[in-house]
Amino acid sequence: MPSHLNVPTRYWELTKEVPPPPVERDEKSWIIANPADPLWDIDVLPLTYTDSRWSAFVVRVPEESRRRLCPNPPLQVWDGENADLVEFWYVDHKNTMLGPYLEFGVTISAVYKDPKGNVWKAGYYPYMYLTGDAPVDAGRVLGFPKKMAFIRCTVHGGEKGTDFFGFAMARNGYLIHSATGKFDDKPVTPPYFYGKTDWGKFNMKVITRPDISSSTWQLTYLPSELPPQFNIKGHRFMIKPEHTRTASGDAINWFLQATPFDNMGAELKITEVTGLISFVFDLVIPPAKVLWEETYERPASYRGYATPYKYGLRQQFPIHQGS
């Protein structure tokens, strides 16, 4: 006799911690599909983070490479003080509305001048990788260029028990980046936007129609000042300075490469790793403003790049056993 067991537990009826599914609520509260059980829901809003550990390598990137990575129109690269310093960062997010996850990104100082002459200054993200599906999707709604990857952020050993560090990222079987070393607490010059509330964050969102007939690009902007409802004046990255550690370039071993699936290692053209700044912080992510929008239409004859039923290098990576 076969054993068939269905456990129809409805957690949203057991605890107020879990919201009812969108289909049981007003449609104004439906943020993403599917309304029966979305990948993330309104219990992530407002999106706050506590005691995340940010570890930012500061790297020098030539102007030509930065220009290539910041889409123009509408963006231009920042050409002021420390313009060539780019942030190459990992984060260990311990407490978030999307669960714990690890994250990686690159931030380039950039500016956008709107038709009224206002100049918007922000760090622009050309690359981002995360370990969780929900934060990838929640970020992509705001325009973040997130993909999933295997990520490691570790500290251990030495006098403080956290003096040595190791960071690594791999995707589709390829190692993209690895860095190891020891905090020597020497001064490291940060990218220009560090700590400045008049510098926000830029992303380029792409929305493609279901019939692939067009894609709309939107330049989105996240301000660095906290939204008024938080009643906290200051930067929305709230740093806890007592936990800050640094390492000079001489204390860092570093390997970075492009892969058939991820071009970052070749496109950044890093000339120097100048150091590492690591700190603990709380964070709020507010909704984003759309500053610029343009739609690109495709002809009905558009067929993409692939040949039907022929699979190339990018389509034959080893299959994963799990997620």
Place this chain on the structure above:
Amino acid sequence: MGLQANEHSYPWLQEGEVPPLPLDRDRIHIISQGVADPLFDYDIIPLTYTESRWMAFVIRCDEKDLKKIVPKPIEVADDVVEFWYVIHRNTMLGPYMEMGVTVSATCKSEDGQVYKAGYYPYMYLSNDSPIWAGKEPFGFPKKAAYIAAFEHGTNNNYFNVLMERRGYIIHTANGRYSDKPLAARPVFYGKTDWGRMNYRITTSPDVTYSIHEVTYLPSELPPQFGTGHRFQLNPASIRTATGADIRAWYLSGTPFDFMGGQIPPKEVIGLISFTFNLIIPPAKTIWTKKVTRSDADMNQVLYSTPFKYTMRHRFLLPQYPGC
């Protein structure tokens, strides 16, 4: 310390194994963000699959339960539901594992036409690119999960499937094929006038509005591929098991995934497995609605308390998530 290497070469690009870099193309050839290195790119179009193995459990649900998870204007057409796993071996998105539920449904479009289709309330995949390639343009409700599906033993007579997400087992089933006929099958099986439907929601970066769409994928092959169903079955590969042949079945709702709590089967009718080739064409939008939010509406969207983390925010961190 201080040993550093940055490898900038692109041998696969020079040999033509991968498409030209997005940074070197016209913008009409970029279909997803990040625009420097998209999560899925135009070398997936046209999207074709070869030798995929479909393992579809046929279950009977309570029609009242199905009506609760299917949003208007979509209507439930039958209580026999497909609960399926797929091993995708060769695809334009690389190999991956997939799980989904398909409910027979109808939808009256804005021009009065009634579309018949299998509607997807739940889907899970093992890789990031196929998740967002399905989710963003078309509206497939995809999440990342650990998925396993096997056939083994003499003549591959034994089958076993398993799906886990965030530390909870959502479903498992195993048994032995008897090749006996099933008492019932989903009504859309083999019919070219029944397509596939998704409910897509695209929310603006400032969360002030969401576009709701019902998207429709026809089952007829696109003209350039000939005629017939776009699921091209190999009839010699079909295996079946009755409900009594399914030795063990376990399905449970979890705090993160409501499926087991929302549609507990009244009966597991059997299993149909087959090997097939597939084409996924662009989708048609058959129904659209814009839902706007005022400042006052935002109160019902902000469900969580800032900096306070609950049951849904504290799942265990996976060791190798998603990728």
